Amino acid sequence: MSLAVLIPLFPLIGFLINGLGFRRVPKSLVGVIGSAAALASFACALSLFLNFSGQPEVAHIFDWITIGDLNISMSFQIDQLSLLMLLIITGVGSLIHIYSIGYMHHDEGFGKFFAFLNLFLFFMLLLVLGSNYVVMFIGWEGVGLCSYLLIGFWNKNTNYGNAARKAFIMNRIGDLGFLLGIFLIITHFGTVEYADVFSKVAEGGYESGDKTLMYITLLLFVGAMGKSAQIPLYTWLPDAMAGPTPVSALIHAATMVTAGIYMIIRSNVLYSLSPETLEVIGWVGTATALLAASIGLLQNDIKKVLAYSTVSQLGYMFMGLGVMAYSSSFFHVMTHAFFKALLFLGAGSVIHAMSDEQDIRSMGGLRKKLPITFITFLIATIAISGIPPFAGFFSKDEILAHVYEHNKLMWVLALAGSMMTSFYMFRLLFLTFFGEFRGTHEQEHHLHESPIAMTAPLMILAVLSAAGGFFNLPHIFGGHASLATFMEPLFAQSHVEAHAPDEATEKMLMIISVIAALVSAAVAYVIYVSKKAVPDADGTETGLQKVVYNKYYIDELYDTVFVKPITALSNAFYSFVEFLVIDLIVEGIGKLVKGIAGEARLVQNGTTGYYIFAMVISIAVMLIWGLRIFILG
Numbered sequence: 001m002s003l004a005v006l007i008p009l010f011p012l013i014g015f016l017i018n019g020l021g022f023r024r025v026p027k028s029l030v031g032v033i034g035s036a037a038a039l040a041s042f043a044c045a046l047s048l049f050l051n052f053s054g055q056p057e058v059a060h061i062f063d064w065i066t067i068g069d070l071n072i073s074m075s076f077q078i079d080q081l082s083l084l085m086l087l088i089i090t091g092v093g094s095l096i097h098i099y100s101i102g103y104m105h106h107d108e109g110f111g112k113f114f115a116f117l118n119l120f121l122f123f124m125l126l127l128v129l130g131s132n133y134v135v136m137f138i139g140w141e142g143v144g145l146c147s148y149l150l151i152g153f154w155n156k157n158t159n160y161g162n163a164a165r166k167a168f169i170m171n172r173i174g175d176l177g178f179l180l181g182i183f184l185i186i187t188h189f190g191t192v193e194y195a196d197v198f199s200k201v202a203e204g205g206y207e208s209g210d211k212t213l214m215y216i217t218l219l220l221f222v223g224a225m226g227k228s229a230q231i232p233l234y235t236w237l238p239d240a241m242a243g244p245t246p247v248s249a250l251i252h253a254a255t256m257v258t259a260g261i262y263m264i265i266r267s268n269v270l271y272s273l274s275p276e277t278l279e280v281i282g283w284v285g286t287a288t289a290l291l292a293a294s295i296g297l298l299q300n301d302i303k304k305v306l307a308y309s310t311v312s313q314l315g316y317m318f319m320g321l322g323v324m325a326y327s328s329s330f331f332h333v334m335t336h337a338f339f340k341a342l343l344f345l346g347a348g349s350v351i352h353a354m355s356d357e358q359d360i361r362s363m364g365g366l367r368k369k370l371p372i373t374f375i376t377f378l379i380a381t382i383a384i385s386g387i388p389p390f391a392g393f394f395s396k397d398e399i400l401a402h403v404y405e406h407n408k409l410m411w412v413l414a415l416a417g418s419m420m421t422s423f424y425m426f427r428l429l430f431l432t433f434f435g436e437f438r439g440t441h442e443q444e445h446h447l448h449e450s451p452i453a454m455t456a457p458l459m460i461l462a463v464l465s466a467a468g469g470f471f472n473l474p475h476i477f478g479g480h481a482s483l484a485t486f487m488e489p490l491f492a493q494s495h496v497e498a499h500a501p502d503e504a505t506e507k508m509l510m511i512i513s514v515i516a517a518l519v520s521a522a523v524a525y526v527i528y529v530s531k532k533a534v535p536d537a538d539g540t541e542t543g544l545q546k547v548v549y550n551k552y553y554i555d556e557l558y559d560t561v562f563v564k565p566i567t568a569l570s571n572a573f574y575s576f577v578e579f580l581v582i583d584l585i586v587e588g589i590g591k592l593v594k595g596i597a598g599e600a601r602l603v604q605n606g607t608t609g610y611y612i613f614a615m616v617i618s619i620a621v622m623l624i625w626g627l628r629i630f631i632l633g
Contacts, residue, residue, distance in 0.1 A: 035101065099457040116149050120143060126142065197269075201493075289417040354366075357443060363437070367433040372458060430525065
C-alpha cells in the first residue's frame with residue numbers, strides 16, 4: 001500500500017520543484033520533471049493494478065479530525081474503481097504532459113504551466129484515492145482551484161480571466177450541495193468513511209425510497225452537476241476553452257469532469273435505494289446530452305465544438321447512472337477519456353499549425369499537410385460517433401441498451417442526440433481537413449505537422465480509441481465483458497443493477513444506432529464535401545438557427561437574472577459600507593482623534609501662557625471634582 005501513497009506524491013513533488021523554482025529550473029528540465037512525475041504515478045498505479053488481490057484495501061496515513069465519536073482520517077482506499085480511475089488519470093495525464101512539452105515550449109510561463117498541471121493531477125488522484133467523503137472533497141476543491149489557475153493561465157486577456165472566474169463560481173454552487181450532503185451523512189451516520197456508511201445502509205434495513213437517502217443523494221448530485229457540467233450548471237465548461245489546449249484535454253478527458261460520475265458510482269449503495277434521485281439524474285443527463293449536441297451543430301470554433309461534445313457525452317454517462325448501469329457508464333468514462341483527449345490534442349495540433357487560428361471556416365484541406373493529425377483525428381471522430389469497431393461504439397451502445405429497457409422515450413431522445421453527435425463531429429472533420437484551404441497565404445506557408453512530442457501521444461491515444469472497446473467486449477460478440485466483471489464487487493451491497501435487453505433486442509438497437517450514425521456522417525459529407533458548403537459569417541443566422549447558434553441565450557439569461565442583480569446589489573452594499581463604516585466611523589474617529597490631539601499639542605508648545613492656562617484649568621477641574629465629592633458625602 002506504500003505505492004498508493006507514492007501515486008499522488010510524485011505529482012506533488014513535481015509541482016513543488018517546478019512551482020517553487022520555475023525561474024531557476026532550466027527550461028529543458030521543466031517538461032521532463034513534470035512528465036516524469038506523471039509517468040512515475042502511472043507506473044505505480046499499473047503495479048498496484050497488476051498485483052491487486054481483488055479485496056479492497058485501506059491505507060491509513062493519519063487521524064486528521066476527531067470530534068466526539070466522529071473520526072476523520074487521511075486514508076486511501078484501493079479497490080476496483082479507484083484502480084481504474086488511477087490508470088485513466090495517470091495514463092492519459094502522462095500523455096498530455098508529454099504533448100505539452102511541444103505545445104507550450106515557446107510560452108513564457110512554461111514552468112508555471114507544468115507546476116499547475118502536476119498540482120491538478122495531485123488533487124484528482126487525492127479525490128479518487130480517498131477512503132471517505134472528506135478526502136474526496138479536498139481533492140474536489142483542489143481540482144476546482146487548479147481549473148481556475150489553468151483556464152485563466154493567460155490572464156493578461158480579460159476574457160480568459162472572466163472564463164476562469166465563471167468556472168470557479170459555478171463550481172462553488174455545486175460544491176455547496178456536495179458539502180451539505182456530507183454534513184447530512186455525518187448527522188445521520190456519524191461517519192464519512194465509505195465502508196462504514198455503506199455497511200450501515202446495507203445492514204440498517206433501509207427501504208427503497210427512504211427520504212433521508214433521497215435528500216443525501218440529491219445534494220451529492222448537485223455537486224456532480226457542477227463538476228460534471230450538467231444542466232443548469234454546464235455553461236462554465238465551454239468557456240473553459242480559454243485555457244491552453246492541453247488544459248482542455250486534461251479537464252475534459254482525464255480529470256475534472258469525470259469527478260461527478262466517479263462520486264455517484266462510488267456512492268452506488270445510496271443511489272440504488274433512491275429511485276427518485278435516479279430518475280432526476282437520468283432526465284437531467286438526457287436533457288443535457290440533447291441540448292449540448294444541438295448547440296454543437298452550429299459552432300465554428302474547433303475547441304467549442306469539442307467542448308459541447310464533452311457536455312453531451314457527460315449527459316450520456318449520467319443517463320446510464322440514472323438507470324443504474326454503473327459499469328456501462330464507467331466504460332464510457334474510460335473510452336471517452338481516450339477519444340476526447342485525442343480530439344483535443346488533435347485540435348491543438350491543428351491550432352499549432354494554423355498559427356493559433358481556431359475558426360474551422362478558415363481551415364480546409366489540412367489532411368495533406370498534417371497527415372498524422374488527420375488520421376488520428378479521424379479515428380477519434382469515428383469513435384465518438386459510435387461506429388464499430390471503435391471504442392465509443394461499445395460503450396455508448398451499452399448505455400443506450402440499458403436506457404431502452406428503462407424508458408423508451410429517453411432512448412429515442414438519446415438516439416437523436418447520438419445522430420447529432422455524428423453529424424457535428426464529421427462536419428468538424430470535413431471542414432477542417434477536406435476541401436480547399438480557406439486561410440491566409442501566411443498561414444498556408446507555415447502549415448506543418450507537429451513535432452514528435454505532440455504526435456506520439458496522438459498515435460498512442462489513437463490505438464486506445466480504436467481498440468479500447470475490447471476491454472469490455474460484450475457477450476453477443478463473443479467477449480466476456482471483462483470490465484463489467486472486474487467491477488462487479490463494487491455493486492455487491494447494492495443488490496441491484498440495470499438489466500440489459502435480450503440478445504436479439506440488443507443487436508437490433510446496435511444496428512439502429514450504427515445506421516443513424518452513418519446516415520448523419522453521410523449527410524455531413526454531402527453538405528460539406530460534395531457541395532463544399534461553408535458556414536456563413538457570424539451574425540447572418542436567422543430564426544431557430546440564430547437561437548441555437550447563440551446557445552439558446554442561456555448565458556444571457558443567467559447574466560440578466562443572476563449576475564447583473566447580484567453585481568448591482570454588491571455594488572450598493574459596497575457603497576453603503578464604504579460610506580458608513582469607512583468614511584463615517586473609521587475615518588471619522590481618525591479625524592476626531594487627530595483634532596483632539598492637535599488641540600492638546602498646543603499645551604506642549606513651549607509658550608508659558610499655555611502652561612499657565614493648562615494649570616489653571618487642571619486646578620479648577622480638581623477643585624470642582626473635590627467639591628462634588630464633599631457635597632455628596
